[in-house]
Amino acid sequence: MKEELEKRVVKGPDGFEFTVDPLQDYYCAEAPKAHLPVYSKIVEGLFNWARAESIWILGFGTGCGAIEMRPLMTPRFDAYRFGVQWRPTPRQANLLMISGYLSTKTLKRAIRAYEQMQSPKYVVGLGSCTINGGMYWDSYNTIKKLDDYMPVDLFIAGCMPRPEALLAGFNELKKIIKAGKAEGANKYAENFDWYKANQKSVIKDWDMPDYNW
Amino acid sequence: MHKLYENLGKIIPLGEMTLQRANLAFITLDRRYLRSALHHLRDNEGYSHLVLLTAVDWIEEDVFQLTYLLSNRTADVDVGLRVMLPRENASMDSIHDIWPTAATYQRELREMFGIDFPNSPRVNEEFILEGWQEIPPYRRDFDTKKYSEENFAHREGRVTKDPASHMKELLYPDRGQ
Amino acid sequence: MTFEWMKIPYSLLTLFIVLNYGLLMTAIIAKIGARAGRRIGIPFYQNYIDLLKNYALRSKITHGYMFYLGPVFRLTGGIGLLLFVPTIYGSEMFSNLSFSGDLILALYFIFFGTLGMALGAGESGSPHSAIGISRGLSQVTMAELPLTLAVFAIALQYQTLSVTEIVAAQQGGILNWTLFTNPLAVVAAMLAFLGSMMRPPFDVVIAPQEIPIGPPTEYHSAYLALMQTNRVIFPVAKIVIYMNLFFGGASSWGEFAIKVFLLYLFSAFVGVAFPRFRVEQSIRFFMIWAVPIGILSILLV
Numbered sequence: 001m002k003e004e005l006e007k008r009v010v011k012g013p014d015g016f017e018f019t020v021d022p023l024q025d026y027y028c029a030e031a032p033k034a035h036l037p038v039y040s041k042i043v044e045g046l047f048n049w050a051r052a053e054s055i056w057i058l059g060f061g062t063g064c065g066a067i068e069m070r071p072l073m074t075p076r077f078d079a080y081r082f083g084v085q086w087r088p089t090p091r092q093a094n095l096l097m098i099s100g101y102l103s104t105k106t107l108k109r110a111i112r113a114y115e116q117m118q119s120p121k122y123v124v125g126l127g128s129c130t131i132n133g134g135m136y137w138d139s140y141n142t143i144k145k146l147d148d149y150m151p152v153d154l155f156i157a158g159c160m161p162r163p164e165a166l167l168a169g170f171n172e173l174k175k176i177i178k179a180g181k182a183e184g185a186n187k188y189a190e191n192f193d194w195y196k197a198n199q200k201s202v203i204k205d206w207d208m209p210d211y212n213w
Numbered sequence: 214m215h216k217l218y219e220n221l222g223k224i225i226p227l228g229e230m231t232l233q234r235a236n237l238a239f240i241t242l243d244r245r246y247l248r249s250a251l252h253h254l255r256d257n258e259g260y261s262h263l264v265l266l267t268a269v270d271w272i273e274e275d276v277f278q279l280t281y282l283l284s285n286r287t288a289d290v291d292v293g294l295r296v297m298l299p300r301e302n303a304s305m306d307s308i309h310d311i312w313p314t315a316a317t318y319q320r321e322l323r324e325m326f327g328i329d330f331p332n333s334p335r336v337n338e339e340f341i342l343e344g345w346q347e348i349p350p351y352r353r354d355f356d357t358k359k360y361s362e363e364n365f366a367h368r369e370g371r372v373t374k375d376p377a378s379h380m381k382e383l384l385y386p387d388r389g390q
Numbered sequence: 391m392t393f394e395w396m397k398i399p400y401s402l403l404t405l406f407i408v409l410n411y412g413l414l415m416t417a418i419i420a421k422i423g424a425r426a427g428r429r430i431g432i433p434f435y436q437n438y439i440d441l442l443k444n445y446a447l448r449s450k451i452t453h454g455y456m457f458y459l460g461p462v463f464r465l466t467g468g469i470g471l472l473l474f475v476p477t478i479y480g481s482e483m484f485s486n487l488s489f490s491g492d493l494i495l496a497l498y499f500i501f502f503g504t505l506g507m508a509l510g511a512g513e514s515g516s517p518h519s520a521i522g523i524s525r526g527l528s529q530v531t532m533a534e535l536p537l538t539l540a541v542f543a544i545a546l547q548y549q550t551l552s553v554t555e556i557v558a559a560q561q562g563g564i565l566n567w568t569l570f571t572n573p574l575a576v577v578a579a580m581l582a583f584l585g586s587m588m589r590p591p592f593d594v595v596i597a598p599q600e601i602p603i604g605p606p607t608e609y610h611s612a613y614l615a616l617m618q619t620n621r622v623i624f625p626v627a628k629i630v631i632y633m634n635l636f637f638g639g640a641s642s643w644g645e646f647a648i649k650v651f652l653l654y655l656f657s658a659f660v661g662v663a664f665p666r667f668r669v670e671q672s673i674r675f676f677m678i679w680a681v682p683i684g685i686l687s688i689l690l691v
Binding site: 054 | 424430432440443447448598599608610
């Protein structure tokens, strides 16, 4: 645990001493809620169409698949004509692409980024390392099965899938979103304890709050 | 190369030299003479670049071998200095005052092999692994497959195929084996 | 002076037209930039979909009242700028709520949005927002100075503070435009225009690749949708002011469409050709080039 997160006694500027426990005091300790669709079917259909046609990816290249996302910004493959953009901050993104192997160190940061995204949000696993461990199936440091730790909407197989495969994957994801079946954020909130237990079993030094709001 | 071996041999007692190519040789030394050898090579022979500092785990002989690879950029010659350490409580003098970049290599060796370098800057901080409680993972007595099977959930139905025979069956099913 | 209530629905109609025009025009200019780079580019209706998606997000995180008010102030700046300046000269319907003295009010509203945004982004608590705000305010302050000097020059030249009268003085042929009667003021003002359009070379504050996007780092869903709405209204409103002050105003919607498009395209042209300046480089640029031209234009009037 980093020393600024330990529980300690602090002396304020007016000489008053108080104990502070940063993980309890500075972070919100509530569990997430499920945000279910509340509008009528037609309105939700329109919203899902808008969400599918304007997918904003978080610009976080977690593994070797990040190199397959860069060609999508170039003229040859051009993902912008499909409405796909890359955003720098998890607050504004609604798709997290786990591109390749996920070491436990990156999993902690990816969980933090995922939990800071706003609902409805989607996760796509790229490459065979997210499906069954892939090339690193016997490694001591990478996870083998991504949907134990995050709710995944789509897997794109390959080692690494080429940019054309990624574009086909975006089309598939759009179909899933338009059918109203991409409710990963609600699944995460409903099975929160199971996901959190799985995450904590592989991340040994947990120094974040339980849910990063 | 042989000239270098002679020149170095005049200052310190050396072990054997293995000449791999005309411009790459490995020389084995005792740990007490490593620092003077590094100083001589850097200051007098022009080996200004520390390429890498790595370790090999010879578990059958119960030693760690540290390899210091130096390079003379102008003459395009590399020489590697090998130091043997016992595997129990392995520790070695730090060379971060000769080359500051060695501090990073020494951090990695401390975490991955368990070789201690006292007084190297930040050598005991976590480097690549976070919250690691087992033995250092690059040691050959660490069974990574067993660790992975016990600690991570695997997906059933994982199958490994030989690519050549798999593609042959797929594309030419009627040809014989 | 009586207040004509009929002006309010007409102003809202102007706002509606300008909003749609802005959404379509920004997408088309992005498409032109993409075609210049041999890409296909976004569909021309993409801005509508982005706005709809952001409004339809189901959850929000707020950091307090000021955080919520940041985008509201910014949108107020944009809409206010549009509503207090005559859009179509000579048309009773579309002259909005302009009055004599709205030139100074226009200058005020241009800066108002940035200040409100700074307060809101500061409340969000993210260190990226804080750096972005300090950069943004210093750059915008320096970029607005040549515009203010040019406006003083114009006010001295035409002896009035009402935008409608300035437009009236420019009618009757192209050579009556301020572009030809007071070119130095126009040059200073166009340099200030480049500085505040949030495009290269002056977009280090708000570009997505720069310390995650600067002030809007923590803004999402409906807050971001408000800011995006402003991002299409505010440039058009500013271009309307520029058009009225320097390029002869518009006496019909067709002329409005063409002139606004060309002015926006001018900033896009400069934007695709240049890399970004750092903040101190852009401040130095304005101080060395734009401000002396502005001062000279006042002296020569």
